[in-house]
Amino acid sequence: MDDTEQLRAEHEALIQFLYLAPVGLVQADIDGGIVMMNPISAQLLMPLSRDGGLDNLFTALESVAPELRHLCSGYAKAAGKICDGLHLHLNAGLPGKKAPQILSLTLLKLDARRLMAVLDDVTVQVRRERQLRQNDAWLNAILTGITDYALVGLDAQGGILEWNESIGRVTGYGADAVGKPYSIFYPPDAMTPEHLLDRLRDAGKDGWNLDEGKRTRADGSGFWGSAMIAPLPEREPPCGAAPEGPAYCLILRDITDKRESSERRRREAFGDYLTGLANRRAFFEAAEQELQRSNAVPRPTAVIAIDADHFKAINDRHGHPGGDCVLQHLAAILGETFREVDVVARIGGEEFAVLLPSTDLPRAAVVAERLRSAVASEVVDFEGARIRYTVSAGVASLADGEGGIDLLLKRADQALYAAKRAGRNRVERWRPELAGAPVHQAQGDRDAA
Numbered sequence: 001m002d003d004t005e006q007l008r009a010e011h012e013a014l015i016q017f018l019y020l021a022p023v024g025l026v027q028a029d030i031d032g033g034i035v036m037m038n039p040i041s042a043q044l045l046m047p048l049s050r051d052g053g054l055d056n057l058f059t060a061l062e063s064v065a066p067e068l069r070h071l072c073s074g075y076a077k078a079a080g081k082i083c084d085g086l087h088l089h090l091n092a093g094l095p096g097k098k099a100p101q102i103l104s105l106t107l108l109k110l111d112a113r114r115l116m117a118v119l120d121d122v123t124v125q126v127r128r129e130r131q132l133r134q135n136d137a138w139l140n141a142i143l144t145g146i147t148d149y150a151l152v153g154l155d156a157q158g159g160i161l162e163w164n165e166s167i168g169r170v171t172g173y174g175a176d177a178v179g180k181p182y183s184i185f186y187p188p189d190a191m192t193p194e195h196l197l198d199r200l201r202d203a204g205k206d207g208w209n210l211d212e213g214k215r216t217r218a219d220g221s222g223f224w225g226s227a228m229i230a231p232l233p234e235r236e237p238p239c240g241a242a243p244e245g246p247a248y249c250l251i252l253r254d255i256t257d258k259r260e261s262s263e264r265r266r267r268e269a270f271g272d273y274l275t276g277l278a279n280r281r282a283f284f285e286a287a288e289q290e291l292q293r294s295n296a297v298p299r300p301t302a303v304i305a306i307d308a309d310h311f312k313a314i315n316d317r318h319g320h321p322g323g324d325c326v327l328q329h330l331a332a333i334l335g336e337t338f339r340e341v342d343v344v345a346r347i348g349g350e351e352f353a354v355l356l357p358s359t360d361l362p363r364a365a366v367v368a369e370r371l372r373s374a375v376a377s378e379v380v381d382f383e384g385a386r387i388r389y390t391v392s393a394g395v396a397s398l399a400d401g402e403g404g405i406d407l408l409l410k411r412a413d414q415a416l417y418a419a420k421r422a423g424r425n426r427v428e429r430w431r432p433e434l435a436g437a438p439v440h441q442a443q444g445d446r447d448a449a
C-alpha cells in the first residue's frame with residue numbers, strides 16, 4: 001500500500017469511527033463552522049437549530065450555551081480542552097419529552113484552526129450525580145466539626161420545641177426562640193412558609209434533608225451554615241393523649257470557614273461567567289425542584305422572562321464590551337430587586353429569567369414593573385458614553401406544578417413577545433388568549449424543534 005492509499009484508508013477508518021461512535025462528534029473550524037459531524041450529533045443538535053440547518057456549532061448552541069464563543073476566543077493555549085463536560089440544559093427542545101434533557105459538551109482545540117466537540121446525552125447520569133452530591137454533603141456534615149453544632153428539636157410544623165446551650169452558642173438565641181419557626185435562623189426573605197414545610201416533608205420522605213447557605217444569628221449578623229433536618233422516630237403518646245405527630249431534629253452548623261471553597265464550587269457549576277447570576281443549569285434545577293414540590297402541595301409559582309430591548313443596536317453602537325457592560329448593569333439591578341428566595345438567572349445571551357416561589361401573577365407583575373421602571377431610570381457609563389436602555393418582561397404563573405417549567409417559561413416568553421410587540425419597555429402578563437401566540441425568539445429557537 002503506498003502512502004496515499006494508506007492515508008485514504010486511515011481517513012476511511014476515521015470516518016467510520018465518527019459515524020459509529022456512541023457519542024456525538026463534531027469537527028468544526030475555530031469560528032464554530034461545522035466541517036463534519038456524525039449522526040448522533042445531528043440528532044442532538046437538530047432540535048436546537050434556528051432554521052433547520054446546522055452550519056455553525058456556536059450558533060446551534062447559542063440558546064443553551066451563550067458563553068461558548070467567548071470561552072473559545074478567550075482560550076489562549078495552542079491546543080487543549082476548552083471545556084470539559086459542560087452541561088447544556090434543554091427544556092422544551094424535544095417534543096414529547098417531558099423531562100428536561102441535559103447534554104454534556106466537551107470542546108477540544110486541536111490546533112489554531114480546528115475544534116472537535118464531543119456531545120453526549122447525560123440526563124440520567126446527572127440525576128444520579130445529584131443524589132450522590134446530597135450523600136456527599138450529608139457525610140461531610142456528619143464527619144466534620146462534630147463539636148460545633150446547634151441541636152434543635154422541631155415539632156411537626158417546624159416550630160422550635162426547646163432551647164439548649166448549643167442553640168445559644170451557634171445562633172445567640174435565648175429561650176425566646178422556643179415556639180418560633182426554625183426559619184428564624186435564615187435571612188428574612190430566604191425562606192417562604194411553604195419552603196419551611198417542604199424541607200420537613202422531604203426529610204420525612206428521604207430520611208434527611210440538607211441545605212447550605214446564608215444563616216442569621218439573633219443579633220442579625222450573618223454566617224455561612226449547613227442545616228440538616230432528620231425525622232425522629234414517632235413517640236407513643238401518653239395514654240389517652242392525642243398523638244404528638246412526627247417531630248424533627250435540626251442540626252445547624254457554622255461552616256463559615258468552608259464558605260469560600262463551597263461558594264467557588266457552586267459558582268463554577270451554577271454561575272454565569274459574565275454576570276455572576278445563576279446560570280441556565282441552576283435555573284432549571286431550581287425550577288424543577290420548586291414545581292415538583294408545588295405539584296405535591298399546590299401553591300403558585302411565577303416566572304418573569306426579561307429581555308433587553310434593541311440590544312443589537314447597543315452592541316452595534318458601543319461594541320460587544322459595551323453590550324456586556326449593560327448586561328452586567330442589568331444583572332446588578334435584578335440582584336437588588338428580587339428576594340433571597342427568588343432564583344435570578346441569565347438563561348440566554350440577553351435573556352434573563354426569575355423564578356418566584358409562592359408568588360401569584362399579580363404580585364409577580366408588580367415586581368416586574370418595579371424592575372422595568374428601575375432600569376428605565378438608570379444610565380450606564382461606558383468608556384465616556386452614557387448608555388440608556390430599557391427592558392421588556394413577560395410574567396406567568398402556575399397555581400400548581402402542573403405543566404412544569406416548560407409550560408411556565410413558555411407562557412412567560414409568550415407574554416414577553418406580547419410586550420415586545422406592544423412597543424417594548426413594558427410588562428405583560430400571560431393570559432389565555434396568548435396560549436397560541438408565538439414565544440419570544442430565544443424560546444422560539446428552542447421550541448422550533
Ligand SMILES: Nc1nc2c(ncn2[C@@H]2O[C@H](COP(=O)(O)OP(=O)(O)OP(=O)(O)O)[C@@H](O)[C@H]2O)c(=O)[nH]1
Nearest residue numbers: 066308309310311312313315320323324349350420
Ligand atoms: N454584548 C453581548 N451581546 C450579546 C450576548 N449574547 C447575545 N448578544 C447579542 O444580543 C443581540 C440580541 O438581538 P436580537 O435578538 O435581535 O434582539 P434585540 O436587538 O434586543 O431586539 P428586541 O429583543 O426585539 O428588542 C444579538 O445581537 C446578540 O449577538 C452577550 O453575551 N454579550
